[in-house]
Amino acid sequence: EADIYQTPRYLVIGTGKKITLECSQTMGHDKMYWYQQDPGMELHLIHYSYGVNSTEKGDLSSESTVSRIRTEHFPLTLESARPSHTSQYLCASSEPGLNYGYTFGSGTRLTVV
Amino acid sequence: GENVEQHPSTLSVQEGDSAVIKCTYSDSASNYFPWYKQELGKRPQLIIDIRSNVGEKKDQRIAVTLNKTAKHFSLHITETQPEDSAVYFCAALAGGSYIPTFGRGTSLIVHP
Numbered sequence: 001e002a003d004i005y006q007t008p009r010y011l012v013i014g015t016g017k018k019i020t021l022e023c024s025q026t027m028g029h030d031k032m033y034w035y036q037q038d039p040g041m042e043l044h045l046i047h048y049s050y051g052v053n054s055t056e057k058g059d060l061s062s063e064s065t066v067s068r069i070r071t072e073h074f075p076l077t078l079e080s081a082r083p084s085h086t087s088q089y090l091c092a093s094s095e096p097g098l099n100y101g102y103t104f105g106s107g108t109r110l111t112v113v
Numbered sequence: 114g115e116n117v118e119q120h121p122s123t124l125s126v127q128e129g130d131s132a133v134i135k136c137t138y139s140d141s142a143s144n145y146f147p148w149y150k151q152e153l154g155k156r157p158q159l160i161i162d163i164r165s166n167v168g169e170k171k172d173q174r175i176a177v178t179l180n181k182t183a184k185h186f187s188l189h190i191t192e193t194q195p196e197d198s199a200v201y202f203c204a205a206l207a208g209g210s211y212i213p214t215f216g217r218g219t220s221l222i223v224h225p
Binding site: 031033040041042043045048050058090094099101102103104105106107 | 144151155156162200202217
């Protein structure tokens with residue numbers, strides 16, 4: 001089924017560890033995004049990509065990095081996890097062209113202890 | 114840049130009542146306005162959207178209205194049901210941009 005998939009669904013990790021959150025979509029979408037969602041619900045854009053080899057930083061300052069080597073794959077990496085990184089991370093994608101809504105993944109809930 | 118204000122932050126209604134969530138935007142170039150529903154523990158899902166050349170759009174019990182002059186758009190849910198309980202996000206997208214500006218969300222609670 002064409003969709004956007006995130007793994008892992010839940011992750012508990014120690015401070016200082018390097019982690020990669022996976023995001024893959026099978027819809028042929030060119031644009032992909034990473035959002036951080038805080039407990040108060042608000043969505044904060046941390047990275048986005050318009051296509052292969054294109055990556056941009058969003059509004060929220062983040063210590064994470066992303067890569068876009070393949071159209072369908074947009075992983076997010078934290079080089080050194082901190083307790084302040086504890087949050088829900090949502091990946092999304094959208095169709096080519098303007099004025100299309102997002103399809104969101106199910107999210108990764110990260111806890112850094 | 115664009116600024117989207119969403120109100121109320123929490124809305125509590127009785128089953129069968131109507132619910133209205135309102136968003137205002139600042140950028141007159143915005144021309145696409147999606148609404149997302151996020152149930153507890155689930156992903157946000159696009160439920161309805163409207164483009165600036167349309168004043169109203171309906172889909173069964175939900176409708177969205179757009180007032181370009183006043184720069185506001187609203188989500189209307191009629192005959193609410195407990196399964197409508199969720200967080201609802203509005204967003205605005207300016208022409209030529211791929212990045213929407215989201216509102217801060219409204220938590221809708223429908224009491225049986």
